[in-house]
Amino acid sequence: MKRRSLWSWIVLVLAILYFGLPLLGTVDFSMKMRRGVYSLDAYWAVLGDPRFQATFLYSVVMACMTIVVGVLLVVPTAYWVRLKLPRWRPVIEFITMLPLVIPAIVIVFGYIRLYNTSSWLPLTGSALGTDALLTLGYTTLALPYMYRAVDTGLRTIDVATLTEAAESLGAGWITVMWRVILPNVLVAVLSGAFLTFAIVIGEFTMAALLNRPAFGPYLQLVGANRAYEPAALAVIAFAITWICMGLIQLVTRLQKHTMRV
Amino acid sequence: MAFLELSGVRKDFELVRVVRDFNLDVERGEFISFLGPSGCGKTTTLRMVAGFETPTAGEIRIAGRDVVGLKPNQRNIGMVFQSYALFPNMTVAQNVAFGLKVAGKPRAEIDARVAQMLGIIKLPQLADRYPFQLSGGQQQRVALARALAVQPQVLLLDEPLSALDAKIRVSLREEIRAIQKALGITTIYVTHDQEEALSMSDRIVVMHEGRVDQIGTPFEIYNTPATSFVASFVGTLNRIEGIIADPSAGTVRVGARDVAVASPLGARRAGEQVSLALRPEAVTLAPRPGQDVAIEARIVEVAFLGSVIRVRADIGGATITLDTFNSPASPPPRIGDAVTLHLSSSDWVVLAD
Numbered sequence: 001m002k003r004r005s006l007w008s009w010i011v012l013v014l015a016i017l018y019f020g021l022p023l024l025g026t027v028d029f030s031m032k033m034r035r036g037v038y039s040l041d042a043y044w045a046v047l048g049d050p051r052f053q054a055t056f057l058y059s060v061v062m063a064c065m066t067i068v069v070g071v072l073l074v075v076p077t078a079y080w081v082r083l084k085l086p087r088w089r090p091v092i093e094f095i096t097m098l099p100l101v102i103p104a105i106v107i108v109f110g111y112i113r114l115y116n117t118s119s120w121l122p123l124t125g126s127a128l129g130t131d132a133l134l135t136l137g138y139t140t141l142a143l144p145y146m147y148r149a150v151d152t153g154l155r156t157i158d159v160a161t162l163t164e165a166a167e168s169l170g171a172g173w174i175t176v177m178w179r180v181i182l183p184n185v186l187v188a189v190l191s192g193a194f195l196t197f198a199i200v201i202g203e204f205t206m207a208a209l210l211n212r213p214a215f216g217p218y219l220q221l222v223g224a225n226r227a228y229e230p231a232a233l234a235v236i237a238f239a240i241t242w243i244c245m246g247l248i249q250l251v252t253r254l255q256k257h258t259m260r261v
Numbered sequence: 262m263a264f265l266e267l268s269g270v271r272k273d274f275e276l277v278r279v280v281r282d283f284n285l286d287v288e289r290g291e292f293i294s295f296l297g298p299s300g301c302g303k304t305t306t307l308r309m310v311a312g313f314e315t316p317t318a319g320e321i322r323i324a325g326r327d328v329v330g331l332k333p334n335q336r337n338i339g340m341v342f343q344s345y346a347l348f349p350n351m352t353v354a355q356n357v358a359f360g361l362k363v364a365g366k367p368r369a370e371i372d373a374r375v376a377q378m379l380g381i382i383k384l385p386q387l388a389d390r391y392p393f394q395l396s397g398g399q400q401q402r403v404a405l406a407r408a409l410a411v412q413p414q415v416l417l418l419d420e421p422l423s424a425l426d427a428k429i430r431v432s433l434r435e436e437i438r439a440i441q442k443a444l445g446i447t448t449i450y451v452t453h454d455q456e457e458a459l460s461m462s463d464r465i466v467v468m469h470e471g472r473v474d475q476i477g478t479p480f481e482i483y484n485t486p487a488t489s490f491v492a493s494f495v496g497t498l499n500r501i502e503g504i505i506a507d508p509s510a511g512t513v514r515v516g517a518r519d520v521a522v523a524s525p526l527g528a529r530r531a532g533e534q535v536s537l538a539l540r541p542e543a544v545t546l547a548p549r550p551g552q553d554v555a556i557e558a559r560i561v562e563v564a565f566l567g568s569v570i571r572v573r574a575d576i577g578g579a580t581i582t583l584d585t586f587n588s589p590a591s592p593p594p595r596i597g598d599a600v601t602l603h604l605s606s607s608d609w610v611v612l613a614d
């Protein structure tokens with residue numbers, strides 16, 4: 001017992017050093033823009049940059065669109081598979097895992113080949129079309145996380161019997177989805193949504209290759225040309241991710257208090 | 262014309278015939294139980310009435326209307342599940358209101374109806390609780406209220422008490438029956454528990470391997486089982502194999518003696534094998550008026566069960582189980598005692614196989 005706790009302390013300290021030191025160094029460096037004193041100058045410079053505001057806003061909008069598309073795609077699919085096609089679950093799960101194996105650059109090249117201006121559906125011909133394509137690309141990237149989260153949520157309720165109970169009370173399938181299934185997997189959906197948000201905000205490959213003004217390419221641009229601002233940006237991006245993770249924890253805990261034993 | 266009719270209903274799952282030639286007429290307001298061992302097709306039949314399964318063949322009519330083509334949400338049927346199936350995200354009141362909301366009823370009507378239903382199940386104080394804050398018995402009562410709130414034409418219950426402990430089972434089954442009677446709602450109740458079926462039902466449908474073995478009142482099912490399966494499944498029963506001695510005199514040879522059997526032996530001939538059934542409570546150690554059969558026997562087993570003493574006696578070629586009431590005045594018989602068993606020839610039931 002004692003030995004084990006000693007070892008776990010050592011591992012913990014090593015982990016903190018490995019993950020924490022670079023972060024600490026970055027925070028430290030980001031506050032040294034003004035010579036000799038700690039200041040938030042780099043942060044003000046970044047936040048005041050109109051390109052930061054524009055690209056960040058763009059990525060937030062894209063993240064929200066991705067979440068909406070992802071939820072609309074994944075919740076009914078996962079529900080339907082659990083209810084009607086339980087034998088197909090491993091297959092569907094495998095398909096949703098594919099984006100983890102196929103690099104984003106391959107996916108986006110595939111998109112460009114399929115939907116370029118001389119193709120049957122020239123999505124890349126307009127900004128709106130490209131945004132739609134990018135949303136779909138992001139949805140693909142987030143699919144493994146979204147599907148897992150929702151499927152785990154569905155496992156905690158008796159989908160088949162709840163559906164039948166609602167149907168016998170006169171509900172059609174939209175009512176079943178909206179009033180019975182979705183509220184009961186809301187926490188899982190929110191977890192998936194925050195993960196999606198974190199992924200989309202920092203994504204570089206797809207946005208860069210589709211040439212959209214997203215936050216990821218902006219990070220890269222600033223990183224290549226400035227000294228202190230990239231450190232500040234890294235800290236900001238890190239904070240956003242952490243906030244997302246914290247929100248996942250928060251909603252999970254809230255759920256425990258109000259709904260489940 | 263009956264209110265709910267099943268005629269020639271059959272269900273195949275791929276190559277397996279799970280329900281075969283099911284015929285049943287249920288009168289308005291009747292309480293019917295489907296009784297049978299696990300896997301005999303009770304749930305499948307119930308789900309065909311509810312619309313969750315489509316019959317392979319046959320017709321199901323409610324109030325004269327063929328419902329086979331209708332979806333579950335068009336049938337106006339109340340369903341109660343073994344697992345309660347309350348919506349976890351809704352309070353008790355919201356659960357009960359669900360069907361009324363779906364039907365688009367006005368707010369005031371919904372509130373009044375929910376209050377009325379919570380009164381009927383005697384849980385008005387729990388309106389704002391969530392399902393996970395209720396006991397199993399309370400959850401099932403809420404599920405009942407939810408199913409009844411929409412005033413369904415037929416109420417279907419699939420082993421609603423199986424997940425509850427014994428004491429609550431008994432009190433809740435009385436409550437369900439009382440509510441059913443008060444509302445006069447046509448009900449089908451699925452159970453594998455013969456005590457439940459016998460104590461609650463107007464009529465019982467005993468099912469066996471997808472077939473209806475017998476339909477009758479609890480009294481008929483218990484006292485005149487139609488098949489050897491019904492006889493063995495419902496209640497404790499003596500089953501004795503005999504050989505027809507004289508069909509016209511109604512005697513059957515059991516071991517070395519002939520016993521008189523009042524029930525008709527049908528077209529059987531002398532020398533044919535026959536199965537007889539006899540309820541333990543029909544046999545007594547002291548003669549009672551009206552008993553015309555006396556059999557010499559030897560006690561082989563005595564079990565003291567409290568108010569009842571269960572005795573097993575060997576009659577040579579067969580053992581008979583009988584129940585006698587405990588009486589402080591007379592001590593129970595002992596193993597090895599020679600006794601005379603008294604019964605009436607009309608107590609024998611000849612079983613069709």
Ligand SMILES: Nc1ncnc2c1ncn2[C@@H]1O[C@H](COP(=O)(O)OP(=O)(O)O)[C@@H](O)[C@H]1O
Binds near residue numbers: 274297298299
């Ligand atoms: N969806 C299904 N697919 C295949 N077989 C089924 C299905 N549902 C039930 N069965 C089979 O039908 C038989 C009867 O089942 P069921 O109606 O649930 O019995 P009971 O309710 O009397 O226990 C069982 O052998 C069961 O395995």
Ligand SMILES: [Mg+2]
Binds near residue numbers: 300303304305
């Ligand atoms: Mg069943």
